[in-house]
Amino acid sequence: MARPREFDTKEAIASICDQFWSDGYEATGIADLESATGLARARLYSAFGSKQGMLYEAIDFYLESRINVIFSRVDDGGIAGVANFFRTFAQIVAEHPERAEMGCLVVNSMIEFGRSEPELVERADRYRERVRGAFRSALERDAAEGRLAGNVESLADLAYVMLMGLYVTVKGGAPLEEINRLCGIAIEVVESWQVEAR
Amino acid sequence: MARPREFDTKEAIASICDQFWSDGYEATGIADLESATGLARARLYSAFGSKQGMLYEAIDFYLESRINVIFSRVDDGGIAGVANFFRTFAQIVAEHPERAEMGCLVVNSMIEFGRSEPELVERADRYRERVRGAFRSALERDAAEGRLAGNVESLADLAYVMLMGLYVTVKGGAPLEEINRLCGIAIEVVESWQVEAR
DNA sequence: TATGTTGTTTACCAATCGGTAAAATTATGT
DNA sequence: ACATAATTTTACCGATTGGTAAACAACATA
Known part of the structure; x- marks a missing residue:
């Protein structure tokens, strides 16, 4: 007024x-x-x-x-969606290095402040939940059809941990070939979760 | 003089x-x-x-x-050494949280500066080489005796990526149970590399 | 003992930091 | 039209930042 x-x-x-x-x-x-x-x-x-x-x-x-942009392709893509996420990650590093160097705002903030500020810790919690949630919901489809070796929770956790490791590595300025190698390994791991439907 | x-x-x-x-x-x-x-x-x-x-x-x-203190128990411990490293990691988080919150100096610096300073990028390279080297030399023993499923390089890379992911998560103030879960998964992954000697 | 060289001490600096007080401006409710 | 309440503008602030100049002190050599 x-x-x-x-x-x-x-x-x-x-x-x-x-x-x-x-x-x-x-x-x-x-x-x-x-x-x-x-x-x-x-x-x-x-x-x-x-x-x-x-x-x-x-x-x-x-x-x-x-964050929705970043995870848009994962949400309902199954195992392939998760694998493709890591493929896209490698591609962005290769084609848009200045974008890739930015890493993730939440990860960067987490490391700058640690757990000194509760306001940030709470947001970091939400972030992890969001990331794992994206991987989880992607994997659940395959799990429901018996095509997933292992339980959804653990595999989503593993995908999350690997992604964090990649963020750190990219930010640290690792050479492109190294990033590609690491992404390749992540993709291999994810694809190894696939099993014949029974 | x-x-x-x-x-x-x-x-x-x-x-x-x-x-x-x-x-x-x-x-x-x-x-x-x-x-x-x-x-x-x-x-x-x-x-x-x-x-x-x-x-x-x-x-x-x-x-x-x-860094030698941190990786002292890994160097020649085989697959079990790597697994124990992650066990020790979880233990430190539980028993010395203020120490764990510090994370890793190089990781923290990498994220603070990105690749803006060549002096730091070069040191980050050396860091990654050191970490992977520790995991590699641990795994080589088991590999030589045919007890490792997969190749040493890739598995060391995977251990490295998981460790980075854990560092970030701990720094971000994740609850202890979450850290324990993630460490448990890392340990499971590492132990799954073990195969009967042939 | 005189001298050159380096380390230590003290005091200081310009620049930048995040933040704000107060005046000037502009839309709104009556 | 007028008072009200909010935003915008302008100018400013104390504190802190990384960094340094200069006087002083200790050691080695000649």
Whole structure:
């Protein structure tokens, strides 16, 4: 019932998200957020309260929006969907290295802050649940038809762990051939879960 | 042929290493390094040149000293050695959470800096080589006696990827039961490599 | 003992950090 | 039209950041 915002909050958050995602929290200054959003610092602070608040909202956005893009091909693809996810991962590293280097916003934040901030720990929990959930729901289809060797939970966990390992390795600047090798192994592991329907 | 140092450089590096290891690079100020080492900033700078230089030396120290402690039990333990490594990992998380939260200095640095600094990328390469080397040399014994299902390189790679995934998860503050579950899965995977000697 | 060389101490610096106070502006409810 | 309540703008702040200049102290050599 007063003057309305002139900018779209969601758009701003999206830009802030990408900024934190590519440079990390500590390494991005308010000035960077200003140029990423095109908004003066006072506007950012009046909308989000603090730099930490901006990170929280950025991660929430990542968790409810960006992550869907990443896992879109997995959700109902069965074992093949999971394997294809890792194939796509390798492909992105090869074709869009600057994108791949960004890794995952949540993983990056987890490592920057550790468990020092409960707000982040809780979001990290949600993240892991989301990732494993994607793998789980993909595997459940094959499991229901008796084509999965092993139980869904454990295999989804394993896929999750391997993905985290890959994120770290890519961020660390490992050579392309090494990434390809590791992805190949992950794919082999995933495909070894396939068994003749009985 | 002049005034000698009054402090032990290696000792200082060890303290600096632990400081960076537990708090990260950006989050530790020169003041933290002063109190960690007991040395005034000017002494640190005259010895190491810059904060980045201190990180480089810290990682070198980590790579040639701290890491040996971590992997000491793996090196010639065969498949069981690798499995025990993951068992010990779970045990440390349970019994020394503050230690476990530190994760790995190189992993943490990789994620903080990405591939932006060649000095770090090169050290990350050495790190991965060291980790895989530990797993490889452990597995080679069993492989030579025909007790390993699969080739040494790939399985060492897989162990490496799983370990990285665990580091990330622990740093992210995952609940103990989750860590235990993931470690259990890693152990199962490793033990599944064992095959009757022929 | 004089000198050159290095390490130590003290005090300091410019720059950047995240954050904010207050005035100016603009839509809304009455 | 007017008061109200919110946003935008501008300018600013204290604290901290990584880093250093210069005076002083100790050792080796000549």
